[in-house]
Amino acid sequence: MPTSPAHRAGRPGAARLGLLAALLLLPACGAAAEDGAGAGDGGAGATAAPGTADGSTAGGAPATGTTASPSTGTAVPTSPVPTVDDTDVVTDPGYGVEDPGEKDAEPGTDEAGTDEPEEEPGPAAADVVLTWSGWDGASGQVQAGGYVTGVVEAGGTCTLTLRSGGQAVTGTAPAEPDASTTVCAVGVxxxxxxxxxxxxxxxxxxxxxxxxxxxxxVEVP
Known part of the structure; x- marks a missing residue:
């Protein structure tokens, strides 16, 4: 059905009213969005504090003397690692030291290695034969004589010892060498x-x- 001119003129006026209302609502929505974003930023910033579990300070420098616990994030004090002084190491005083008692004894020393005096060889045993003895009235002595078998030398000493009970009397004389023996003649x-x-x-x-x-x-008168 054909419209009247008055009816067609009324539609553009309604459209303009709707557009005007939309333009009025836009500034209010923008302000609401900015308020919400500011509130979110403030809440996130409130959780960050210097010196927390991330090991940093407000200036970004790492906290000293603490480490972050991997499970809880709580700072744990660190302890210095002890150092070892070589002078404190105790060594075995006996290590590498030779025991004097274990080393081979050298000639003329005992097992401990100390000098041991060597014994000087003594005189060889000699066979002495008493050939005669008796009282000599002319000299008033008991005289005796004999020889040393297999020994021919000068410088030896001959001794005549007389014993009776607990009494002992001794006389001496130099020995004299002969062709095959050493001769003794002594008086007391x-x-x-x-x-x-x-x-x-x-x-x-x-x-x-x-x-x-x-x-x-020997009989003494």
């Missing part, structure tokens, strides 16, 4: 002897040989 003064039976022993000693004869009885 009778002034120191009492009357009775005495036992006589002839002895010999030198640097090379020493020995004594068998006993023989």
């Amino acid at each position: 003064d009778g002034a120191g002897l009492g009357s009775g039976t005495w036992t006589a022993v002839l002895g010999y000693r030198s640097d090379a040989a020493a020995g004594s004869s068998d006993e023989r009885e």
